Structure formats: C-alpha cells, structure tokens
Amino acid sequence: MNSPAGSPFALPPLALYIHIPWCVRKCPYCDFNSHAAGPNLPEDEYVAALLADLDQDLAQAQGRQLTSIFFGGGTPSLFSAKALGQILEGVERRIGFAGDIEITLEANPGTFEQAKFSAYRRLGINRLSIGVQSFQSAQLKALGRIHDGDEAIRAADMARAAGFDNFNLDLMHGLPGQDVTAALDDLRTAIAQAPTHLSWYQLTMEPNTVFWNQPPELPEDDTLWDIQEAGQVLLAEHGYQQYETSAYARDNHRARHNLNYWTFGDFLGIGAGAHAKLSDANGQIRRSWKTRLPKDYLDSGKAFQAGERLLSADELPFEFLMNALRLTEGVPTQLFCQRTGLSEQSLAEGRRLAEQQGLLENDPARLCATPRGQLFLNDLLQSFLP
Incomplete structure (x- = not known):
C-alpha cells in the first residue's frame, strides 16, 4: 500500500508496552488483566519470559529504535x-x-519505598504514573484501594525525592456518593502535589468487574456534568492544558507514549495479555495480543501470541479516528494518509456526515472534533464505520 503521493509507505514511530499482571489486590472497578499476587512473585521466570516474548517479535521492529516504553499492569512497582x-x-x-x-512506570502509593524508587530512577525510568484515584478515605475504601490519602501525598513527595521531575497522577471522579465539592477537593489536593500531568477521568462500570455485578450508587448525570465543567475550569486555572479526553498536562509534559497510541503509531506489546499494533513496509497493519493468564504465559511450551488480526482498508478510517479524535486539537489530515497509506478521499463520506451533524470541524487540513463532537465521540465515530 502506498501513500496518495506515490511515495513508499512510511513506518511510524515505535513504542513498547510491557505488562506486569500482578497487584496486591484486585480492585472492584478494574477490568485490566490483573491478578492478586501471592507471597512470592515469579520475577526471574517472568523476566525471562518477557525477553523471550520480545525475541519472537524482533523482526517487527524493522530497524526502528524505541521512542517510549510503558510498564503497565497490575502494579509494575511490585x-x-x-x-x-x-x-x-x-x-x-x-x-x-x-x-x-520516555520510560514510564505505573506505581500505586501502597507500594512506595524511597530506596526502591531512587533505584528505579537510576535505571533510566524517567516518568511515573501514580494511581491515586482519590485522596478521601471513604472513597478509597469503596474503590478497594490499599492506600489512604496521606500515603498518596507521601508518594508524590517520594517521587520528587527520588529524582522524578515528570510524574502523572491518576484521579477518578464521579465516585460513589461524590458531590461537586468532594470531587473538586480531590482535584485541588492532586494539583497541590504539583504533578506535571494529570489523568482525570470518570469512574465507569465495566463488564467482568465486581462493580458491574454489584454496582454502587453513582452521582446523577447532572452532578457528573457539573463536576466535569468545574474541574476543567480549575485545571485550566492552574496551568493544566487538556489535550485529550481525560489527559491534562503542563507545558511540554504530554505523555509521549500515549500520544503515540492516539496518533496511530506502532507499538510492540510483551507480557501476559499485552496488545500490539504494528505496520509493515507495505502498509499492512496488524493488531495482535498475547496469552492472557500468567500461568499460561509462563509455560514455555506455549506460544506467547494468542491471536492477530489484519486490518482491512475499510476498517482503517475508524481505527485511526477512534484514537486521533480523542485529542482536543485533533490531527493534521495528512497524518491519516501517512499512518494508513490511504488517500483523503477515503474519509470524504464520513467527513460529510459528521460535519453535517456538527460533530467534526469543517477544516480540510485537520481532523478535529467540535466541542459537541468531543462530548458525543461515539456518535462522531459512527460516521466512519465500514
């Protein structure tokens, strides 16, 4: 597949996602591939499996260096x-x-130890993403978290003391029984820790979780809307620019690994249940996924890859836009051509429908949701379904 100008398909940047599937305790809202850790983590065996997994995928790097690495989980800081x-x-x-x-490590406050995190920083890990979720004891208990509010604050202090001048705080809103005042108190506490990045997102009920089967009482829609509006004003007042649906950053501290996802870059995925998206030199794009259960992943007699799917040309507009349109500024239209090998014409009918509905900006040079489109992103994406 070639680009519309006839030049060879250009391989996008390459990132690496590394999944560590264990955590201290499974949270009732969590639908990630995470499993409660036993008394002894199989570190040596898992490290060997990760590198053997990577060996099987090396040809897909195609000579590219890694622009970012993200250790996710579970709780990688275990x-x-x-x-x-x-x-x-x-x-x-x-x-x-x-x-x-950029090398990011996810960490939870209940796993913070000063010496351990100083050692992480010396390894070259240069960004932390700290899963705070809330600073309020009642909310943390409802969410099944193992830390309290004071530990969350100490975690941010220890991150700075360990030499991390770039760290994210994960914070939820729309929590059980939460009103606008409580949500903004949480947000003010987070801002007071001076993170360079905040992921601030609404709690949702996901299938295959405890909350899905035993849902707590969540705030009404009007309250959720008031929280969202007031929180965005507060974040902007403190210099946090919203650049994605739930991501806010101070100058030059946008999450580069996540930006690679949102701009349809390539990424390798190693570890139990990890996913990958990779292009080849002919412009064919595949998504693949690894064996999900840690015990199966560690069984050296089994292949690490559980499945893969080649994306058809008809699927590519939707696949590209479900990521790119999360960005508040959108992306240049030309990036779609570069990342997919398709022409702008392949977007024409979807653009016409979305613009008519007031969901997509009428700007031929950019693909960008209108403010209304950002609120109704699923409706916007329907225009680009194959």
Whole structure:
C-alpha cells in the first residue's frame, strides 16, 4: 500500500508496552488483566519470559529504535529494581533506545519505598504514573484501594525525592456518593502535589468487574456534568492544558507514549495479555495480543501470541479516528494518509456526515472534533464505520 503521493509507505514511530499482571489486590472497578499476587512473585521466570516474548517479535521492529516504553499492569512497582533493570537492559540490547526515550512506570502509593524508587530512577525510568484515584478515605475504601490519602501525598513527595521531575497522577471522579465539592477537593489536593500531568477521568462500570455485578450508587448525570465543567475550569486555572479526553498536562509534559497510541503509531506489546499494533513496509497493519493468564504465559511450551488480526482498508478510517479524535486539537489530515497509506478521499463520506451533524470541524487540513463532537465521540465515530 502506498501513500496518495506515490511515495513508499512510511513506518511510524515505535513504542513498547510491557505488562506486569500482578497487584496486591484486585480492585472492584478494574477490568485490566490483573491478578492478586501471592507471597512470592515469579520475577526471574517472568523476566525471562518477557525477553523471550520480545525475541519472537524482533523482526517487527524493522530497524526502528524505541521512542517510549510503558510498564503497565497490575502494579509494575511490585517488581524489584533488579528485575526491571534486567528487562530494560535486555530490551535495549535487542532493539535500542532513542536518545530522548520516555520510560514510564505505573506505581500505586501502597507500594512506595524511597530506596526502591531512587533505584528505579537510576535505571533510566524517567516518568511515573501514580494511581491515586482519590485522596478521601471513604472513597478509597469503596474503590478497594490499599492506600489512604496521606500515603498518596507521601508518594508524590517520594517521587520528587527520588529524582522524578515528570510524574502523572491518576484521579477518578464521579465516585460513589461524590458531590461537586468532594470531587473538586480531590482535584485541588492532586494539583497541590504539583504533578506535571494529570489523568482525570470518570469512574465507569465495566463488564467482568465486581462493580458491574454489584454496582454502587453513582452521582446523577447532572452532578457528573457539573463536576466535569468545574474541574476543567480549575485545571485550566492552574496551568493544566487538556489535550485529550481525560489527559491534562503542563507545558511540554504530554505523555509521549500515549500520544503515540492516539496518533496511530506502532507499538510492540510483551507480557501476559499485552496488545500490539504494528505496520509493515507495505502498509499492512496488524493488531495482535498475547496469552492472557500468567500461568499460561509462563509455560514455555506455549506460544506467547494468542491471536492477530489484519486490518482491512475499510476498517482503517475508524481505527485511526477512534484514537486521533480523542485529542482536543485533533490531527493534521495528512497524518491519516501517512499512518494508513490511504488517500483523503477515503474519509470524504464520513467527513460529510459528521460535519453535517456538527460533530467534526469543517477544516480540510485537520481532523478535529467540535466541542459537541468531543462530548458525543461515539456518535462522531459512527460516521466512519465500514
């Protein structure tokens, strides 16, 4: 597949997602592939499996260096600095890192130890994403979290003391029984910790979770709307620019790994249940996923990859836009052509429908949701279904 100008398809940037599937306790709202850890984590076995998994995927890097790495989970900060160091050394030896690579580690406040996090920083991990969710004891208990509000504040202090000048706080709103005042108190506490990035998003009920089967009483829609509006004003007043549906950053601290997802870059995925999206030199794009259960993933007699799917040309507009239109500023139309190998004409009918509904900006040079389109993103994407 070639670009509309006839030039060869250009491979996008390459990132790596590393999934660590264990956590101290499974939270009732969580639908991620996470499993309660036993008394002894199989660190050595899992590190060996991750690198063997990567070995099977190396050809798909196609000579590209990694622009970002993200350790997600579960709770990756349950792993020792030694184990994470072995992973990073093995990855760099196999693929290589861009000079300005962003390396993010997800961490929960209940797992913070000063010496451990200082060691993480010395490994080259240069960004933390701390899963706070709330600072209020009653809310944290309802969410099944293992930390309290004071521990969450100490976690931010320890991150700075360990040398992390770039860290994200994950914070939820629309929690059981939460009103506007309580939601904004949480947000003010988060802002007071001076993170460079905030992920501020509404609690949702996901299938296959405890909350799905035993739903708590959540705020009414009018309250949720009031929380969203007031919170966005508060974030803007403190210099946090919204650049994605639930992501807010201070200057030059947007999450580069996530931006790669949203701009339809390529990413390798290793670890139990990890997903990947990869392009080849002919412009064919595949999504793939790994064996989900840790015990199966660690069984060396089984293949790591559980399945894959080649995206058809008809699917690509929707696949591209369900990511790109989450960005408040949208993306240049030309990026669609570069990432998919398709022409602008393949978007024409969808654009016409979305613009007529007032969901997409009427700007041929950009693909950008209107304010209404950002509120009704699912309706906007319906215009681009194959």
